[in-house]
Amino acid sequence: MKRSQLQSVTTLQRSPTDERRVRFIKYTVAMTIRVVCIVLMVFVDGWWLLVCAAGAVFLPYFAVIIANAVRIDSVPEVVRPGALMLSPGLAGSGQADSTSSDQAHPVSEERR
Numbered sequence: 001m002k003r004s005q006l007q008s009v010t011t012l013q014r015s016p017t018d019e020r021r022v023r024f025i026k027y028t029v030a031m032t033i034r035v036v037c038i039v040l041m042v043f044v045d046g047w048w049l050l051v052c053a054a055g056a057v058f059l060p061y062f063a064v065i066i067a068n069a070v071r072i073d074s075v076p077e078v079v080r081p082g083a084l085m086l087s088p089g090l091a092g093s094g095q096a097d098s099t100s101s102d103q104a105h106p107v108s109e110e111r112r
Helices: 016-043 047-068 095-104 106-111
Strands: none
Touching (some): 016 047
């Protein structure tokens, strides 16, 4: 008997706790880079000062956007199990058919 498609735990979506942890790490990295930009503004001069200032000003906005982005489309669709099937031993036995037909129509035996 050929099996159609097996359920795998890898087709399930990421748990909310794991997803939240990944987003928190991304936010923390972005805010760490922002703090580095603020500190570097004291030590650099010229156009590097503008780069660090831009990082310090715009990184919080992008960090929030990245941290709040939930990726639903990257996870494949969950494969749900199909209908129940009888095993080959039970389906072809015929015992269940003969007893169920006798019990279903007890009057038919008396009329014969």
